[in-house]
Each structure stands twice: as C-alpha cells, then as structure tokens.
Amino acid sequence: MPRRPGAHIILGLKALVQLLNFPYDPDRVASADEAVASELDSVAALQCLCSSRRGIGPLVDDRWSLVQRLEAEARGRDADIAALGRELRRLQHDNARLSRRVVRSRNDDERRRTRLLLSVPKELATPAALVSRFVAASRSVGEFAGLLHGAGTCASSSDDAVAEQARSWRRYAIEAHLWRAMLLAGTGGGDAGSSFHGIMKPRDALDALMQFPRSGLSAFCRAAYLAAVQPEAEAAACRNLDHRAFVSRGGHPRTRLYRAFAAAARSVWALRVLMAGCSESEQSGGGGDGVRMFYASRGSLYRAEFMESVPALGAEEDRRVETGEEKLSVAFTVTPGVKVGDTVVPCRVLLCRRREGFVRIR
Known part of the structure; x- marks a missing residue:
C-alpha cells in the first residue's frame, strides 16, 4: 500500500513518542507532542503550497503571453511613430519652401500692383531724384518731430543746460520713432485713377488726400498716423484723441498737427515709391x-x-x-x-x- 507524502516522518515521530513514554516523563511527552504538532503544520503548509503552485501555473503562462503580445504592439507603435516623424519633417520642409515661394510671389504682386497703379515718371526714378526726395523727407519728418516735441515740453520749459540737453535727446528719440514707424507701415493699395505726379502736385498734402481719397497715400497716412503718433503725444498736442478716432475711420482732419504729419507722410511715401522704382530699374538694367x-x-x-x-x-x-x-x-x-x-x-x-x-x- 503506497504511503502518503510525509508518512515516514509521522511514523518516526510516533516511535519517538513511544520511546519517550518509557520510562514515563510528562514534560518530555508534552514537548514531543508539540514537536509532532509543529511538524504536522509544516507538512500541511507544504501540501497547500504545492496545490496552489499547480493552480497558478496556467495563469502565469497566460500573463506572460499577454506581456509578449503587448511588447510586440509597443514595438509596432514605435515604428509607426518614427515613420510619422519622418513624414512630419518632410511636410515641414515642404511647407517652409512653399511659404518662401508665397512671400516672393506676394512681394512681386505688390511691386507689380504699385507699378500698375502709380505711373512714376522716368526722370524721377533716378539716383539724383531719389537722394533729393530723401533729403526732403528727412526735413519734413524733422519738422513734424519738432512739432510733437514742442507740444509736449512747452509747459515745462527751463533754461537749465541739463534740461535743454534732455529736451534735445527727447526730440531725437521722437524723430527716430517716427522714421521707424513710417518705414514699417504698409504703402497701401490704391485705385487706377491715382498717379504719382497727381498725388505730388498739390503743395498741401491734405489737398492731395482730398483729391485722391482712395489712393495708396491715403491708406499709408491712416496706418502711419496710428503707428507713429502715440495717444499720449496726440493728447498733449490737441488735448483730446479726436484726431485718432477720425483717422481710424478713414478721415483726414484739417488741423495744424495733421497737416504737418501729412506733409511728412507724403514725403516718406514718395521716397518709398521712388526707391521701389529705382530698384526695379537697377534690376532690369542688370547692374549697379x-x-x-x-x-x-x-x-x-x-x-x-x-x-x-x-x-x-x-x-x-x-x-x-x-x-x-x-x-x-x-x-x-x-x-x-x-x-x-x-x-x-x-x-x-x-x-x-x-x-x-x-x-x-x-
């Protein structure tokens, strides 16, 4: 008859108990009983562990298969991400190339539109005429800067040398700001009825704006005024912001401040138009x-x-x-x-x- 696992241990312990009973010693018998009970508990725990291991095995195998499948899916996703990254870089390169092409096309269209809408006489598209126009623009912008500066400092005039020097620096700073703002403003569109000669013919720039209300000069004056003349400067010169509101709606107020601005703006606008004409002449000539x-x-x-x-x-x-x-x-x-x-x-x-x-x- 086959023995159960651990039976030889039980028989050995039984023989040990019988041996300890002769001669009879109660303390030794109690100790032997405790040893037998502890050994039986160990055997029972071992049997339970073996039984549980046999039940967990299939579950461990299933989990390991799941881990391998997930690792394979992760590797597939990494490959897809790398491919998408390469595609993204290619699309970004193509987008940058198309953006440069669009910018070049827009600049060409603007030059073409300016050339079609503004008939600049050839005798004005020369280096000497451009230099003369630049000097006139510098003088007009300087006069307008002086007007803004005087409006802001007349209330705090002083004969102190340091204060006088500070006022001169402030005037130079205003003039520098006006130049940058007018050069960054767009030259504007225009209608086919306006011409460079017609816009520059009136002595008063406001008269030119009234005669050609939809010209490129009109749009340029609106954009340049809002960018160049700060609200604080307008409030100091006019005690209100009515000019700003009127100009933003497309109007041109007939005031001393705006008349000086219009003269400076027309000079800078004409300078930019002549610079574009001279640049095209140089490019078409293939030299210079x-x-x-x-x-x-x-x-x-x-x-x-x-x-x-x-x-x-x-x-x-x-x-x-x-x-x-x-x-x-x-x-x-x-x-x-x-x-x-x-x-x-x-x-x-x-x-x-x-x-x-x-x-x-x-």
Whole structure:
C-alpha cells in the first residue's frame, strides 16, 4: 500500500513518542507532542503550497503571453511613430519652401500692383531724384518731430543746460520713432485713377488726400498716423484723441498737427515709391548696387563716411576722433541713411562716449 507524502516522518515521530513514554516523563511527552504538532503544520503548509503552485501555473503562462503580445504592439507603435516623424519633417520642409515661394510671389504682386497703379515718371526714378526726395523727407519728418516735441515740453520749459540737453535727446528719440514707424507701415493699395505726379502736385498734402481719397497715400497716412503718433503725444498736442478716432475711420482732419504729419507722410511715401522704382530699374538694367536704406546698430563705432553726428561734432572733437584719441559709439540712429549706387547719404546718429567702464551720452 503506497504511503502518503510525509508518512515516514509521522511514523518516526510516533516511535519517538513511544520511546519517550518509557520510562514515563510528562514534560518530555508534552514537548514531543508539540514537536509532532509543529511538524504536522509544516507538512500541511507544504501540501497547500504545492496545490496552489499547480493552480497558478496556467495563469502565469497566460500573463506572460499577454506581456509578449503587448511588447510586440509597443514595438509596432514605435515604428509607426518614427515613420510619422519622418513624414512630419518632410511636410515641414515642404511647407517652409512653399511659404518662401508665397512671400516672393506676394512681394512681386505688390511691386507689380504699385507699378500698375502709380505711373512714376522716368526722370524721377533716378539716383539724383531719389537722394533729393530723401533729403526732403528727412526735413519734413524733422519738422513734424519738432512739432510733437514742442507740444509736449512747452509747459515745462527751463533754461537749465541739463534740461535743454534732455529736451534735445527727447526730440531725437521722437524723430527716430517716427522714421521707424513710417518705414514699417504698409504703402497701401490704391485705385487706377491715382498717379504719382497727381498725388505730388498739390503743395498741401491734405489737398492731395482730398483729391485722391482712395489712393495708396491715403491708406499709408491712416496706418502711419496710428503707428507713429502715440495717444499720449496726440493728447498733449490737441488735448483730446479726436484726431485718432477720425483717422481710424478713414478721415483726414484739417488741423495744424495733421497737416504737418501729412506733409511728412507724403514725403516718406514718395521716397518709398521712388526707391521701389529705382530698384526695379537697377534690376532690369542688370547692374549697379541698387537702392539700400541702412541703420547704424547700437554700440557701433562712429564712421564719418556713413554717419553724421547730431549734434554736430566740434572741430577739436572731430580731430580727436580722426586721430583715434577718442572713440565714439552709436547710442541710436535718428535718421536712416540711404545708398544709391555709389552715392551715400549718411545716417544721422546720436553718439556716446565710453569712459571708465560706463557709457555717457554726449
């Protein structure tokens, strides 16, 4: 008859109990009983563990199969993600190429539209005429900057030298802001009935705006005024913001402030139109350096051939700069310069000195 697992252990313990009973010792018998009970508990726990292991095996196999299947799916998804990443990079490259093509096409269309809508006389699309127009634009913008500056400082006038110098710097800063705002404003569209000669013929720029209310100049004045004239400056000059509201609706108020602005805006607008015409003439001719407007970067060393100091350098200071005894750098550009072929009109800059580790404005 086959023995159950652990039967030999039980028989051995039974013999041990019988041996301990002779001669009879109660303490030893009790100890032997405890040993038998502990061994029986161990055998029962071992049997339970074996039974549970046989039941868990299939479940472990199922879970392992699931893990392998999930790992395979993860590898497949990683491959799909890598393929999508390559496709995304290809599409981004194509999108950038198409964006550059759209920008070039838009610029070409704008130049073509400007050429069709504005009949610029050929005698005006020359380097000499452009330089003359640039000088006139600089003068008009300077006069308008002086008007804005005077409106903001008349209430706090002072004869102190430091205050006077601060006012001059503020005027230069206003002029620099006006130039940047007008150069960044769009030249606007226009109708086929407007021509460059017709817009520039009236002495008063407001008359030109009244005669050509849908011209590119009208749209340019609206965009440039809102960008160049800050609400604070308008409130200081006019004590209200009525100009801003009227201009934003497409109107052109006949006031002293807006008349000065319109004169400056028409000069800058004409300059930009002539620059576009000269650039196209250079490109069609296949030669020349074209037309280029330039700024002096902040911190650049002063170069007399490309820069003009405001205020002008004294004779002694000019000599020290030429001999290298003193180095001046640019604080900011007041008026941009222009280069037409070999002709260079220097930009006007506010200079500063560098002494003992700090920058001091002249």
